[in-house]
Amino acid sequence: MINQTVAEYAVFVRTKPKFLPPNKTVCRTHRGKDVLKALSIMAPAADAKLTGLVAATFTPFTTQGDINLPVIGPYIDYLIEQQGVKGIFVNGTTGEGMSLTVAERKVLAEEWCQKAKGKMDRVIVHVGCLSVKESQELARHAAQIGADGISIIAPFFFKPKNPEALREFMKEVAAAAPNLPFYYYQIPALTGVNVQVIDVIQDIEQLIPSFRGVKFTGSDLMDLGQCVSYCRPEWSVLYGVDEHLLAGLAMGVHGAVGSTYNYIGCHVNKLVSAFENGDLVKARTIQFKMQELLSYAMKLGFDVGVNKQLMSELSGLSLGPPRLPLTPCPHAQAELISQKYRSVFL
Numbered sequence: 335m336i337n338q339t340v341a342e343y344a345v346f347v348r349t350k351p352k353f354l355p356p357n358k359t360v361c362r363t364h365r366g367k368d369v370l371k372a373l374s375i376m377a378p379a380a381d382a383k384l385t386g387l388v389a390a391t392f393t394p395f396t397t398q399g400d401i402n403l404p405v406i407g408p409y410i411d412y413l414i415e416q417q418g419v420k421g422i423f424v425n426g427t428t429g430e431g432m433s434l435t436v437a438e439r440k441v442l443a444e445e446w447c448q449k450a451k452g453k454m455d456r457v458i459v460h461v462g463c464l465s466v467k468e469s470q471e472l473a474r475h476a477a478q479i480g481a482d483g484i485s486i487i488a489p490f491f492f493k494p495k496n497p498e499a500l501r502e503f504m505k506e507v508a509a510a511a512p513n514l515p516f517y518y519y520q521i522p523a524l525t526g527v528n529v530q531v532i533d534v535i536q537d538i539e540q541l542i543p544s545f546r547g548v549k550f551t552g553s554d555l556m557d558l559g560q561c562v563s564y565c566r567p568e569w570s571v572l573y574g575v576d577e578h579l580l581a582g583l584a585m586g587v588h589g590a591v592g593s594t595y596n597y598i599g600c601h602v603n604k605l606v607s608a609f610e611n612g613d614l615v616k617a618r619t620i621q622f623k624m625q626e627l628l629s630y631a632m633k634l635g636f637d638v639g640v641n642k643q644l645m646s647e648l649s650g651l652s653l654g655p656p657r658l659p660l661t662p663c664p665h666a667q668a669e670l671i672s673q674k675y676r677s678v679f680l
């Protein structure tokens with residue numbers, strides 16, 4: 335085996351990589367001699383293409399509703415050791431980023447980056463705000479604290495009327511941290527911004543040289559496919575609908591960001607490997623299990639509050655309640671979903 339990651343290999347050969355965890359090694363028997371030679375003289379890429387599973391982290395709160403920083407170190411160890419997940423997306427939807435103050439978001443981002451140092455492969459900080467100025471402030475801060483990338487959702491009170499307005503907003507934020515890989519976070523169900531992603535990313539590197547991809551959190555597989563097909567070699571299309579991941583993989587996504595990878599990442603890593611090995615029966619079996627769990631949870635009113643409580647139950651981490659307007663999930667409800675998890679996966 336060569337001590338070289340698939341992501342680095344992919345950047346080198348300027349081709350779309352397969353969907354594999356970034357720390358997975360390239361097998362000598364699977365690659366040509368010329369590539370082996372080139373890899374041996376190549377330094378690891380600092381800005382390697384983002385692949386694999388990325389956990390959209392929950393924000394730990396105390397029972398009084400303040401951010402609870404001491405949980406973050408053990409949380410990172412849990413993801414690595416129990417779930418095999420080495421990428422995190424912080425202060426996003428699952429992290430209740432839009433319900434946090436800018437000051438809280440900075441403190442949290444700093445703690446995630448500090449505790450992830452030398453352990454996680456990637457820390458992507460969501461810096462989206464309604465105010466472009468606040469997003470710029472968070473982007474600059476992310477650069478100062480050593481984040482590996484930034485991402486923003488579309489502003490959703492005054493919505494961009496067309497792709498051009500959204501691109502301008504993104505450009506202003508990305509320019510505040512020009513050396514950080516920038517990812518557009520599409521999530522139309524929550525933002526109400528229904529701009530086709532393909533229209534956002536066309537030639538975007540001319541506006542945003544640091545652009546590195548999209549977190550695609552929608553079910554429009556035609557738009558998704560067009561994004562994958564259009565993608566520049568160093569960009570990543572990261573899928574965000576966990577229950578449809580296999581469809582995203584079939585469409586060619588390079589990675590996935592999601593909430594459920596916090597607690598079923600170890601199973602989903604197997605789904606991904608099965609897909610890569612052409613074992614669709616196994617990949618489907620795992621996807622169907624995930625769907626069984628999520629459809630059960632959805633019938634019980636699944637939202638970020640329920641999800642957070644479920645994560646607390648399954649991980650043993652004390653993540654606390656969600657923040658208003660989300661309301662706490664009763665223990666009994668999370669316990670039912672935990673039981674379902676055990677019956678489906680264990």
Ligand SMILES: CC(=O)N[C@@H]([C@@H](O)[C@H](O)[C@H](O)CO)[C@@H](O)CC(=O)C(=O)O
Nearest residue numbers: 390426427428574575576577591592593
């Ligand atoms: C709307 C929503 O919360 N979507 C989740 C999914 O992981 C979602 O929880 C999962 O697919 C179950 O529906 C993620 O895409 C959110 C996410 O990545 C984030 O927290 O930034």
